[in-house]
Amino acid sequence: xxxxxxxxxxxxxxxxxxxxxxxxxxxxxxxxxxxxxxxxxxxxxxxxxxxxxxxxxxxxxxxxxxxxxxxxxxxxxxxxxxxxxxxxxxxxxxxxxxxxxxxxxxxxxxxxxxxxxxxxxxxxxxxxxxxxxxxxxxxxxxxxxxxxxxxxxxxxxxxxxxxxxxxxxxxxxxxxxxxxxxxxxxxxxxxxxxxxxxxxxxxxxxxxxxxxxxxxxxxxxxxxxxxxxxxxxxxxxxxxxxxxxxxxxxxxxxxxxxxxxxxxxxxxxxxxxxxxxxxxxxxxxxxxxxxxxxxxxxxxxxxxxxxxxxxxxxxxxxxxxxxxxxxxxxxxxxxxxxxxxxxxxxxxxxxxxxxxxxxxxxxxxxxxxxxxxxxxxxxxxxxxxxxxxxxxxxxxxxxxxxxxxxxxxxxxxxxxxxxxxxxxxxxxxxxxxxxxxxxxxxxxxxxxxxxxxxxxxxxxxxxxxxxxxxxxxxxxxxxxxxxxxxxxxxxxxxxxxxxxxxxxxxxxxxxxxxxxxxxxxxxxxxxxxxxxxxxxxxxxxxxxxxxxxxxxxxxxxxxxxxxxxxxxxxxxxxxxxxxxxxxxxxxxxxxxxxxxxxxxxxxxxxxxxxxxxxxxxxxxxxxxxxxxxxxxxxxxxxxxxxxxxxxxxxxxxxxxxxxxxxxxxxxxxxxxxxxxxxxxxxxxxxxxxxxxxxxxxxxxxxxxxxxxxxxxxxxxxxxxxxxxxxxxxxxxxxxxxxxxxxxxxxxxxxxxxxxxxxxxxxxxxxxxxxxxxxxxxxxxxxxxxxxxxxxxxxxxxxxxxxxxxxxxxxxxxxxxxxxxxxxxxxxxxxxxxxxxx
Numbered sequence: 001x002x003x004x005x006x007x008x009x010x011x012x013x014x015x016x017x018x019x020x021x022x023x024x025x026x027x028x029x030x031x032x033x034x035x036x037x038x039x040x041x042x043x044x045x046x047x048x049x050x051x052x053x054x055x056x057x058x059x060x061x062x063x064x065x066x067x068x069x070x071x072x073x074x075x076x077x078x079x080x081x082x083x084x085x086x087x088x089x090x091x092x093x094x095x096x097x098x099x100x101x102x103x104x105x106x107x108x109x110x111x112x113x114x115x116x117x118x119x120x121x122x123x124x125x126x127x128x129x130x131x132x133x134x135x136x137x138x139x140x141x142x143x144x145x146x147x148x149x150x151x152x153x154x155x156x157x158x159x160x161x162x163x164x165x166x167x168x169x170x171x172x173x174x175x176x177x178x179x180x181x182x183x184x185x186x187x188x189x190x191x192x193x194x195x196x197x198x199x200x201x202x203x204x205x206x207x208x209x210x211x212x213x214x215x216x217x218x219x220x221x222x223x224x225x226x227x228x229x230x231x232x233x234x235x236x237x238x239x240x241x242x243x244x245x246x247x248x249x250x251x252x253x254x255x256x257x258x259x260x261x262x263x264x265x266x267x268x269x270x271x272x273x274x275x276x277x278x279x280x281x282x283x284x285x286x287x288x289x290x291x292x293x294x295x296x297x298x299x300x301x302x303x304x305x306x307x308x309x310x311x312x313x314x315x316x317x318x319x320x321x322x323x324x325x326x327x328x329x330x331x332x333x334x335x336x337x338x339x340x341x342x343x344x345x346x347x348x349x350x351x352x353x354x355x356x357x358x359x360x361x362x363x364x365x366x367x368x369x370x371x372x373x374x375x376x377x378x379x380x381x382x383x384x385x386x387x388x389x390x391x392x393x394x395x396x397x398x399x400x401x402x403x404x405x406x407x408x409x410x411x412x413x414x415x416x417x418x419x420x421x422x423x424x425x426x427x428x429x430x431x432x433x434x435x436x437x438x439x440x441x442x443x444x445x446x447x448x449x450x451x452x453x454x455x456x457x458x459x460x461x462x463x464x465x466x467x468x469x470x471x472x473x474x475x476x477x478x479x480x481x482x483x484x485x486x487x488x489x490x491x492x493x494x495x496x497x498x499x500x501x502x503x504x505x506x507x508x509x510x511x512x513x514x515x516x517x518x519x520x521x522x523x524x525x526x527x528x529x530x531x532x533x534x535x536x537x538x539x540x541x542x543x544x545x546x547x548x549x550x551x552x553x554x555x556x557x558x559x560x561x562x563x564x565x566x567x568x569x570x571x572x573x574x575x576x577x578x579x580x581x582x583x584x585x586x587x588x589x590x591x592x593x594x595x596x597x598x599x600x601x602x603x604x605x606x607x608x609x610x611x612x613x614x615x616x617x618x619x620x621x622x623x624x625x626x627x628x629x630x631x632x633x634x635x636x637x638x639x640x641x642x643x644x645x646x647x648x649x650x651x652x653x654x655x656x657x658x659x660x661x662x663x664x665x666x667x668x669x670x671x672x673x674x675x676x677x678x679x680x681x682x683x684x685x686x687x688x689x690x691x692x693x694x695x696x697x698x699x700x701x702x703x704x705x706x707x708x709x710x711x712x713x714x715x716x717x718x719x720x721x722x723x724x725x726x727x728x729x730x731x732x733x734x735x736x737x738x739x740x741x742x743x744x745x746x747x748x749x750x751x752x753x754x755x756x757x758x759x760x761x762x763x764x765x766x767x768x769x770x771x772x773x774x775x776x777x778x779x780x781x782x783x784x785x786x787x788x789x790x791x792x793x794x795x796x797x798x799x800x801x802x803x804x805x806x807x808x809x810x811x812x813x814x815x816x817x818x819x820x821x822x823x824x825x826x827x828x829x830x831x832x833x834x835x836x837x
Contacts, residue, residue, distance in 0.1 A: 008341060015345065022346075024732045025307055029350020031721055032303025033397045034357030039296035040393045041362055041384040043289040048389060051272065052184045054124025055230075059187070060086075060237060060267040062227040062244070067263050070094055073198060073222035075255045076116075079247060085240035085267075086229030090115070090122040094226040094275065096192050099204055100690060102168040102489040103156060107688030110152060110193035112169070113186065113275070114201050114223050120147075122230055123187070129153075130163035130178030133197050140199040140221040144174040150182040152193040169196070170204040171488035187228065188275040189382055198222050228270065241267040295457075298450050299721050300397065304404035305447040306729030311343065311409040343406025344398075351398040358394070359386060444730065445773040451726040452777025452810050453784050458712075458719030459802035460785060460792060465712035467794030468635045468705045470696055473525065475632055476569055478664035480695035482526065483508075483657040483676060489688045494653060501654045503683050508659060511679060513672055515662045519561035519654035523568075524634045524644060525699045526656065529556040532614040532645055535593075537601055538622035539611075555597065555614060555643045556634070559652050565592070565629060567658040574598075574608045575627035582648040592627035592646040600643075614645060623647065635705055635793070669694055708793055723813055730817035734766060738821040745825050755826035762822035763815070770814040774807055781806060
């Protein structure tokens, strides 16, 4: 133990003797270990952090396999009251329902989940304020009540008096009975903004004007559910699943229209990403975690390669010290131990600095994620913190850094020839340091190559994010505003809502600075349209005949109003836009198509007047093409670039109000955004305004666009780290090499070498390694690009621009890292250099 403590003290003294080496080494390790700590914190939250429920390992999701739809409410009740596998059984709607939440003339969109009354008790969750649901509140016809999430409560002002108050959900009054605890999102990360009893589904789970065939039917008043049970003591998942099969005959008897002959009850762990995922989603979470840790591991490897190079070069000057220790009886193992302890001290100090970087980095990431306008509480459910697992992982990273950066240099330095090292003069020491720089070729090539991979990946993700930008959409977003109101929340029926939209259109059109106003039910860049299937030309009397033109690919159908194309600034290539007569009941069905469909229908694009049919053709009448507009590039997680068809609103109630301003300056837009709510309230003072925003902001808040940009920023961060570490490593090795050759450079200059000759000599020595690293990195980068091809949008994995950017950045960074020491060498005074001997 005394020997170990002596080695620790000696290692500390040796590190203090080289402050420049110590500073660069600590920065290198801090960046590498800090980046891995931040990424492991995210992986820890994704994989290992337990859900915010009691004993989550005892919970199981029950699924009916070989059956088309989820459990009907009656089947759930039957299982809840009598089953051989669970002590408690609750249920929730597998999918989130998007509703409009209103309070005091303020409305916003929110996601809701319908749950059983025992939802919170089965999960073992107590409310932060108020209470949860009572058993009688689950039944259809009970008083409408709601439990708000903590985030929704904060958005409503965090008023404790909200418990017991009335809010409106899709125009229906609900009483708030409780507030969920902070960061609770249910059984999955992407949880709802509010929870509603199952029996309230008939109030807000349908289109307001939709009329049921049977108002008392179960399918109208209760949603299909996913049962979640708490296993009985001592039961495993497989044993419980075997016991549940005894319920099959009873389910077949009581729900004959639902249960099939080959139906099977299966149990699985609760999904943690999204509540409506079927079965355990460990593979999905594991894939995301592996991707994140692989990127950060490359950064740590680059850092360790840099440190190993610097350790060998710096240790070459200590070869006489090591030779003397070997000559007086020190064993090779003892030398290796001493050098490894120095590396361990470096790694621990670097890990401490890395923890500081991780502490602030995780907070910046949490703030950044929290600032994203997402429809779910991702910042709360996936909050990144430093806990015991993260601290243990950081210690593990320090050990890995010690082995990767210290073992090979220790073994190499301990294999020195004692006799020759003792005979060497000071000039021999310098020559040894110079020789130590040469074998580092492979390490330098590796770190440059790995840096190329990360920088090229950053360029690909950045290019992909740019492809989602407004500039590539085919539409100018300047001077376009978007307004959402919800007359249903204010108590208007369908006819009254239509009148409100007409009054708002006239009112907003009269505002100074407004050029055009229009309405739409759905439109590109904000809401997904209806799938129109394939489109083909309709031949009267030849419904069963093949079309005269080949069918177009699957299209999206959008329902828009009068003056929509003018409001959006979309030019009409041919024909006309919609007028008021097109919405009449007895009007001929018409459509406006984009030029892509037009070219499919007619090679010359002249499809005006064609009769087309799309969607469910057995129910959809043929539409006459009255206009052709340019194709728009719509950003979505569907990589297929779908063509667009626009049809009149017909019987649909508008959702969006589009305004086109006379000016496109940000000042004009800001002024109108402030004035529009007041103008809306002049039409009806109680009319809730859901949102007033620019079309560009609405586009940028698209979840897919936000996710793409998030990935690009993450890739840029890791690419910048790799570039910085590679440059720092090259600079450190070059700088020490130049310092070790001071006398040689002095002799060269004394014999007539010019500063330019010296500068060129130093730069040429590193140029071959740089080119080799760039070539190897380019091959690795192309292979990695194919692996991430599914994550890219709008570009191919082999992207010439990304390749050029990556090679240019690494080439310039390597050149600059070598130029600074080379310039210092070129300025060496020959007389001063010769005195060094």
